Amino acid sequence: xxxxxxxxxxxxxxxxxxxxxxxxxxxxxxxxxxxxxxxxxxxxxxxxxxxxxxxxxxxxxxxxxxxxxxxxxxxxxxxxxxxxxxxxxxxxxxxxxxxxxxxxxxxxxxxxxxxxxxxxxxxxxxxxxxxxxxxxxxxxxxxxxxxxxxxxxxxxxxxxxxxxxxxxxxxxxxxxxxxxxxxxxxxxxxxxxxxxxxxxxxxxxxxxxxxxxxxxxxxxxxxxxxxxxxxxxxxxxxxxxxxxxxxxxxxxxxxxxxxxxxxxxxxxxxxxxxxxxxxxxxxxxxxxxxxxxxxxxxxxxxxxxxxxxxxxxxxxxxxxxxxxxxxxxxxxxxxxxxxxxxxxxxxxxxxxxxxxxxxxxxxxxxxxxxxxxxxxxxxxxxxxxxxxxxxxxxxxxxxxxxxxxxxxxxxxxxxxxxxxxxxxxxxxxxxxxxxxxxxxxxxxxxxxxxxxxxxxxxxxxxxxxxxxxx
Amino acid sequence: xxxxxxxxxxxxxxxxxxxxxxxxxxxxxxxxxxxxxxxxxxxxxxxxxxxxxxxxxxxxxxxxxxxxxxxxxxxxxxxxxxxxxxxxxxxxxxxxxxxxxxxxxxxxxxxxxxxxxxxxxxxxxxxxxxxxxxxxxxxxxxxxxxxxxxxxxxxxxxxxxxxxxxxxxxxxxxxxxxxxxxxxxxxxxxxxxxxxxxxxxxxxxxxxxxxxxxxxxxxxxxxxxxxxxxxxxxxxxxxxxxxxxxxxxxxxxxxxxxxxxxxxxxxxxxxxxxxxxxxxxxxxxxxxxxxxxxxxxxxxxxxxxxxxxxxxxxxxxxxxxxxxxxxxxxxxxxxxxxxxxxxxxxxxxxxxxxxxxxxxxxxxxxxxxxxxxxxxxxxxxxxxxxxxxxxxxxxxxxxxxxxxxxxxxxxxxxxxxxxxxxxxxxxxxxxxxxxxxxxxxxxxxxxxxxxxxxxxxxxxxxxxxxxxxxxxxxxxxxxxxxxxxxxxxxxxx
Numbered sequence: 001x002x003x004x005x006x007x008x009x010x011x012x013x014x015x016x017x018x019x020x021x022x023x024x025x026x027x028x029x030x031x032x033x034x035x036x037x038x039x040x041x042x043x044x045x046x047x048x049x050x051x052x053x054x055x056x057x058x059x060x061x062x063x064x065x066x067x068x069x070x071x072x073x074x075x076x077x078x079x080x081x082x083x084x085x086x087x088x089x090x091x092x093x094x095x096x097x098x099x100x101x102x103x104x105x106x107x108x109x110x111x112x113x114x115x116x117x118x119x120x121x122x123x124x125x126x127x128x129x130x131x132x133x134x135x136x137x138x139x140x141x142x143x144x145x146x147x148x149x150x151x152x153x154x155x156x157x158x159x160x161x162x163x164x165x166x167x168x169x170x171x172x173x174x175x176x177x178x179x180x181x182x183x184x185x186x187x188x189x190x191x192x193x194x195x196x197x198x199x200x201x202x203x204x205x206x207x208x209x210x211x212x213x214x215x216x217x218x219x220x221x222x223x224x225x226x227x228x229x230x231x232x233x234x235x236x237x238x239x240x241x242x243x244x245x246x247x248x249x250x251x252x253x254x255x256x257x258x259x260x261x262x263x264x265x266x267x268x269x270x271x272x273x274x275x276x277x278x279x280x281x282x283x284x285x286x287x288x289x290x291x292x293x294x295x296x297x298x299x300x301x302x303x304x305x306x307x308x309x310x311x312x313x314x315x316x317x318x319x320x321x322x323x324x325x326x327x328x329x330x331x332x333x334x335x336x337x338x339x340x341x342x343x344x345x346x347x348x349x350x351x352x353x354x355x356x357x358x359x360x361x362x363x364x365x366x367x368x369x370x371x372x373x374x375x376x377x378x379x380x381x382x383x384x385x386x387x388x389x390x391x392x393x394x395x396x397x398x399x400x401x402x403x404x405x406x407x408x409x410x411x412x413x414x415x416x417x418x419x420x421x422x423x424x425x426x427x428x429x430x431x432x433x434x435x436x437x438x439x440x441x442x443x444x445x446x447x448x449x450x451x452x453x454x455x456x457x458x459x460x461x462x463x464x465x466x467x468x469x470x
Numbered sequence: 471x472x473x474x475x476x477x478x479x480x481x482x483x484x485x486x487x488x489x490x491x492x493x494x495x496x497x498x499x500x501x502x503x504x505x506x507x508x509x510x511x512x513x514x515x516x517x518x519x520x521x522x523x524x525x526x527x528x529x530x531x532x533x534x535x536x537x538x539x540x541x542x543x544x545x546x547x548x549x550x551x552x553x554x555x556x557x558x559x560x561x562x563x564x565x566x567x568x569x570x571x572x573x574x575x576x577x578x579x580x581x582x583x584x585x586x587x588x589x590x591x592x593x594x595x596x597x598x599x600x601x602x603x604x605x606x607x608x609x610x611x612x613x614x615x616x617x618x619x620x621x622x623x624x625x626x627x628x629x630x631x632x633x634x635x636x637x638x639x640x641x642x643x644x645x646x647x648x649x650x651x652x653x654x655x656x657x658x659x660x661x662x663x664x665x666x667x668x669x670x671x672x673x674x675x676x677x678x679x680x681x682x683x684x685x686x687x688x689x690x691x692x693x694x695x696x697x698x699x700x701x702x703x704x705x706x707x708x709x710x711x712x713x714x715x716x717x718x719x720x721x722x723x724x725x726x727x728x729x730x731x732x733x734x735x736x737x738x739x740x741x742x743x744x745x746x747x748x749x750x751x752x753x754x755x756x757x758x759x760x761x762x763x764x765x766x767x768x769x770x771x772x773x774x775x776x777x778x779x780x781x782x783x784x785x786x787x788x789x790x791x792x793x794x795x796x797x798x799x800x801x802x803x804x805x806x807x808x809x810x811x812x813x814x815x816x817x818x819x820x821x822x823x824x825x826x827x828x829x830x831x832x833x834x835x836x837x838x839x840x841x842x843x844x845x846x847x848x849x850x851x852x853x854x855x856x857x858x859x860x861x862x863x864x865x866x867x868x869x870x871x872x873x874x875x876x877x878x879x880x881x882x883x884x885x886x887x888x889x890x891x892x893x894x895x896x897x898x899x900x901x902x903x904x905x906x907x908x909x910x911x912x913x914x915x916x917x918x919x920x921x922x923x924x925x926x927x928x929x930x931x932x933x934x935x936x937x938x939x940x941x942x943x944x945x946x947x948x949x950x951x952x953x954x955x956x957x958x959x960x961x962x963x
Contacts, residue, residue, distance in 0.1 A: 311544075353584075357498070373617050373643075374610040383606075383650070387545060390654040398654065402647035409643055413620060413636065420584075421624050421632070456542045463544065 005055045005064040008047040008072050009112050015039045016105040023098035033086055036101045040080040047076040060182055061119035065468040067317075068116040070461065071246045074321060075115075078239035079108045081328050082231055084440055091141050091229030091341030100140055104235060107133035111243040115250075120169050120179040120204075123247075127165075127207060130243070131158055134236065141229040142341070150220075150227025157220045161210040168203025171196050181254065185470070189256035202264065205251055211244035213291070214298040215272035225291035226343060233287055234331035237294060238324045245301050245320040249313050253469045257308045265306035266397055273299030273404040281411045286344045289411060290330060293370060296408060297323060303394075303401060304385035312388035313466035315381070318459055322369070322381035322451065329366030329444045333359050336431055346415055350422035356431040360419045362441045369448050371412040372405050377451030384459065477537045478522050479551040479601045482561070485514040486594035493587045501582040505572070508586040512569045515597070519565035523558050523947075531555070531950035533603070533668070541606075546657065546664030550604040555951025556733060557600045559807040559944055560726055564600065566933060567722040567814045568593045570926035571715035574818050577825070577923070578626070578713075585626055588618040589715070596723050600730060605653040605665040608735065612649065615727060616642045616695075619708070619720065626713040628824075629771075634711030641694055641704035648691035649731070652684055656739060659684075670739050678742045685743025688736035689751065695728025697784040699758035709777035714821025717773070721780045722814035726806045729787045733803070737791065738955075744794060751792035752875075756882040758785030760889040767896045772823075772830040775900050776816045779856055782893060783809045783864075789886060790871040793878045796949075796956045801870030803948045808863035808937065812855045815930040819848035822923065826916045832900060837909030842918040846905045848927040853901050855934055857894040863937035866945070 003010070018039065022032060051069045056062070082104065092100050110130030117123040135158060139151030173179055175197035176187045191197040206217065213221040225233050255261050276295030283289040301323070304316035336359055337352065338344045353360040369378035382405065386398045433441065451458060489511030496504050526534055533552040541547040553561065571589070578585060595615025602608045616639070624635035657665050660675040669675070676684070694701040705725070709717050737744045762782025769775045783805070790802025822845050823838065824830045839846040855862035858869075868890070875883035919927070937944050 368617060374613045379610070379613070383654075384545075386650065387654050387658070390651070390658045395651060395655060398651045399647070402650055403644075406640065406644045406647045410636075410640060413639060416620070417624060417632070420621055459542060459544070 002055070002057070005050060005053045006057070007050045008043070008076065009109060011043055011046045012076075012105055012109040012112060015043065016102055016109060019098050019102035019105060023102055027095045027097065029089065029094050029097055032097050032101060033089070036083045036086065040076075040083040043076045044073070044080050047073045058119075060180060061122050062116050063118045064116055067246075067250075067465040067468045070317070070465045071115040071242065071320075072112045074242050074324060075108055075111050075239055078235070078242065078324055078328070079104065082235045082238070084436075085231050085234060085332065085335045087434075087437075088339065089229075089231065089341070090339070091231065093142050096140055100137065100232075103133040103137045103140075107137065107235070108239065111239065114243055115246055118181040120172065120181070123181075124166065124169060128162065130240070131162070134240070137232045137235070138224055138228045140232065141227070147227045147229075150223045154220045154224045157217070158210065161206055161217060164203050165207030168200045168206065171200030172204060173200075175200055181250070185254050185256075188254050189258070192255055192258045192261065198260065201251070201255060201261065205248060208244045208247045208251070209268070209298075211240050212248070212298040212301070213295050214268055214302065215275050215295060218272070218276070218295045218298075221291040221295060222288050225287045225294075226285055230287070230331065230335045230338060230341060234328060234335070237290060237327050237331065241294065241298075241327070242320040242324050245305075245316055245323075248302070248305050249316050249466070250469060252305050252308065253313060255308070262306050262308060265302055266394070269299040269302040269306060270397065270400055271299075272296065272302070273401060277404050277408045277411075280408065283411070284345050284347070286330075286334060286346050286349065286415065289346065289415070290327065293408065293411075294327070296404065297370070299404075300382060300385060300401060303389050303397060307385075307388040307392050307394070309388060309391060310463070310466055311384070311391060313469065314459065314463040315384035315388045317462040317465055318384055318455070319381040321458065321462070322377040325444060325447050325451065326366050326369040326376070326378050329362055329441075329448065330370070332441060332444065333363045333366070336433065336437065339431075346418050347422070349415065349418040351424040351428060352419040354430070355428055356433060358433065358438060358441055359431060362445050363419050364416050365445050365448050367412045367415050369452070371409045373409075375449060375452040377448050377455070380452050380455040380459075384455075475535065477535075477551075478518055478525075479535050479553060480537055482515050482518045482522075482565075482597050482601075483594060485511050485518065486590050486597060490587055490590040490594070493583060493590065496583060498581075498583045501579070504583050504586050505576060508572045508590070509569075511590070512565075512572045512593075515593070516565035516569040519561045522553055523562045526553060526558055526947065528947060528950050531954060541604075545606075546662070546666065547606045548604045548664075548666050549607060550666060550668075551601045552603045553601060555948045556803055557730070558947060559803060560600045560723075560730055560810075561597065563726065563807050563810040564593060564596050564723050566929065567718055567810060570814060570818065570929050571718045573926035574718065574821060575713070575715040581625060585622070588622050589719070592618040592622065592719060596719070596727055599727050603667045605656065605667060605670070605735065607665075608667075608731075609646070609650060609653055612727065612731065613643070613646055615724065616646070619716070619724070622716045623708060623712045626716070627711040628713070629710050629773075630707070631711040634707040638704045638708035641701070645691040645694035645728075648687045649735075652687035652691060653735070655687070656684055667734070667738060676740065681740035681743040682746050683743070685736050685740040685747055688740070689732055689747060692728045692731030692736065695725065696732060696788065697725050697728065697758070697781050698788055699754055699761055699781070699785065702758065702762075702781045702784075705781060706774055706777035709780065709817075710771065710773040714817055714824070717817040717821070718814040721777070721817060722810040725780065725784055726810055729784065729791070729802070729806055732791060733799075748792045748794050749879075751788060752879050752882050755785045755788030755792055756879075756886050758782060758788060759886045763889045763893045763896060766893070767899075770832050772820055772832060772835075772900065772904065773817075775832075775896075776813065776820060779816075779893065779897070780809070780813055782889070783813070783856070786868055786871050786886070789875050789882070793871075793874045795874045795878060796952045797870055797874035798878070799952045799956070800945060800948045801867050801874060803952075804941070804944055805864065805867035805871060807944065808855075808867040808934070811930055811933050812852055812862070812864055815848060815852040815927060815934070816856070818927050818930065819845055819852060822919060823849070827913050832903050835904045835910060835913070836907050837905070838913070839905040840909055841913055841916055844924060845919045848919075848924070848931065850901055850905060851931055851934075853897045855938075857897050858890060861938045862934045863941065863944070864934075865938060866941035870945075
């Protein structure tokens with residue numbers, strides 16, 4: 001019975017095995033999609049069933065608690081949502097679609113292992129499992145070489161960061177003589193004043209800065225967002241970000257309010273927000289714009305983490321959840337607008353309000369949520385993060401972040417303007433949405449708005465999860 | 471929630487929400503139905519706001535119709551609505567302007583459903599802002615009232631609409647970049663970790679230094695929306711670009727959101743900061759009054775004329791607030807109401823003329839009073855009210871403000887009064903050129919306002935005259951809030 005707490009991990013391993021077998025059989029688009037949808041739906045149920053479980057395995061190297069289980073639920077939901085977008089997977093050739101689902105499943109598995117790891121080595125192995133799946137997923141797309149550039153860029157910068165991270169892990173071990181996070185929590189706060197431990201922790205964080213596309217680890221983001229298939233980008237933009245935010249919460253919480261670390265993170269947050277927002281203003285491609293907006297959002301979420309108080313950690317977890325919903329909504333629109341799997345420029349959104357009023361509304365809600373306009377979940381996330389930072393007295397940081405929010409509204413409003421205001425040059429046909437897609441779109445809009453109006457339940461959940469960190 | 475009484479205030483908000491939802495589920499071809507539904511729900515909101523206005527117990531004073539519900543416990547956020555002498559005039563104003571705005575847009579064609587849906591979101595935000603007594607909700611309503619302005623102007627607007635919409639949107643949200651850090655700062659710096667305005671009003675909640683610092687954040691943040699000089703530049707551009715009913719709501723109500731924000735947040739919570747910064751406020755307000763009038767003198771576009779008059783009239787509100795006296799506050803709140811009604815009437819009657827003639831340039835018009843005497847009549851009445859002619863509500867408001875301003879800032883007060891005399895000249899010039907003089911034959915056959923189309927303007931004129939003849943209806947109500955507040959104890963709990 002002890003193994004039941006590993007339910008989600010075992011389940012996703014099985015899902016990966018199913019797709020491994022399917023990939024050896026004759027390619028069949030319909031079969032793969034139905035299998036994936038069913039298995040992903042079941043996966044959400046399996047993960048949710050284990051939310052309240054707890055336990056420690058492998059001599060404390062692996063811990064199942066509310067924090068890890070909440071994130072696993074988010075990951076399985078993210079996996080399910082991305083699979084929902086794959087009903088017509090035009091961006092990826094039919095023969096490679098089972099591999100696509102296979103890598104998606106292994107990546108999810110890797111990230112699930114990651115959020116439960118309490119041992120630096122397990123953590124590294126789990127991170128690499130997730131990363132290597134993504135390295136394979138990015139260049140899977142059909143087409144003219146752009147995806148290869150993205151894949152190589154992603155791979156090279158990824159392994160470079162991995163090397164940095166390994167160096168960091170080694171330094172941490174050298175400084176503390178332990179690789180167990182539960183012991184690090186006790187030893188690190190006093191040792192952080194030594195350069196070796198400090199550099200070690202900082203370099204370890206770099207691995208997750210890379211996943212989060214935080215400045216200066218952001219170079220891959222624009223090309224990968226644009227070069228990968230829309231569904232893959234949706235996964236990279238939602239699930240991996242959530243994991244990265246969560247892991248940063250876990251690792252930074254070890255430092256126990258170290259001010260030097262907070263200063264470094266503050267600098268990174270400010271630069272990341274400002275850089276992301278300024279560059280996003282001139283983007284023409286919607287996915288590229290979202291990549292730069294992701295760089296900016298990495299900065300916002302870091303504000304919660306660097307506050308290093310329980311409110312801040314809870315706020316960061318809430319932010320991760322909010323970010324997943326609103327980014328996914330934008331990608332839902334992208335996938336539906338680009339029925340043939342191509343990239344979508346902002347100009348191509350013109351006339352969307354006529355082609356599909358529902359998608360236009362969903363886009364507006366999602367984009368305004370990213371922009372932090374109430375009453376959306378994105379606003380609540382920002383509010384919580386700023387509240388946490390203010391409790392530590394970082395007034396100026398909050399002010400800079402708010403100025404950034406206003407700057408970001410400039411490009412978000414361009415998207416809304418295209419969808420609601422501009423008319424396309426030629427008459428485009430209206431977009432037909434199937435009933436499940438309509439329901440999914442409505443559900444996303446409702447979640448974003450309701451999460452903004454009644455954040456109480458979700459915030460309590462995030463708080464409870466953050467409390468299990470210690 | 472304390473359910474000792476029917477939650478009238480929430481019912482006002484609910485009527486907007488339900489109106490919005492019903493509209494969303496009407497097929498877009500059924501334009502008449504959308505308009506009908508909008509009218510019904512805006513009428514419900516108006517009826518409720520009239521009821522609240524009349525049912526408020528003036529002998530008791532204080533905060534009434536209180537609805538309080540714990541929303542997010544760990545952060546100290548409450549859903550907290552209440553009505554007092556400060557916000558009741560504005561709630562009534564919003565009800566009137568929205569109702570007449572819906573009537574004014576009765577002849578709208580093209581994307582009708584979206585227009586009325588966005589209009590409901592806008593008004594929902596404004597109502598919520600005026601009645602909220604919790605800083606968090608105040609901010610949420612503030613932003614909710616702002617973002618529909620972008621589509622409303624950019625889609626249905628006229629002159630340079632995209633530029634105007636974007637400028638307005640970014641300017642106003644730049645204000646919120648100061649307000650949000652400000653409210654979080656208040657909640658944290660006070661050590662109370664609550665967003666409840668009544669709790670934060672405790673005299674010892676904030677040190678004088680904190681108050682001086684926070685006041686300037688709120689003054690600038692809300693001041694942008696209130697059209698305080700030199701942050702007013704979004705306002706004329708936005709007014710001119712907006713469609714008629716949006717201009718009405720925008721100039722009539724939304725600018726008051728800014729002024730009311732200064733009152734409810736900056737002045738209520740940081741009274742020491744208020745006293746400290748009041749000379750600066752007075753100077754900026756006077757510059758606004760004078761500047762608005764002089765720039766208005768040079769305009770050839772009727773809408774710009776009205777827009778700049780809004781800048782100068784909002785300057786009068788600012789001057790009233792800057793006096794730090796009971797009469798000044800009283801006049802300022804009354805002026806918010808009076809100016810709201812007056813400017814809504816100006817934009818409404820202007821809108822009719824523009825719809826028919828498709829021009830709002832003064833040289834192109836001329837002799838309109840012979841073409842459409844009734845429509846011209848409405849504009850002239852509103853223009854007279856704007857000049858401060860006795861018999862209209864704005865007369866009392868302006869007199870109250872200027873009397874108190876003369877006591878506190880004699881020089882600025884005299885300057886402002888001189889400018890106001892000039893403004894009479896400028897309004898008369900516009901009236902003379904547009905409505906009298908040589909008739910433009912091109913427009914000679916245009917129809918005049920019918921009874922149905924004229925209805926919203928009649929309502930607005932009636933309200934102006936009612937409060938012009940019986941100003942105590944309003945002044946006594948405002949007094950119930952001002953006196954205890956100025957006595958130092960804040961509102962009685």
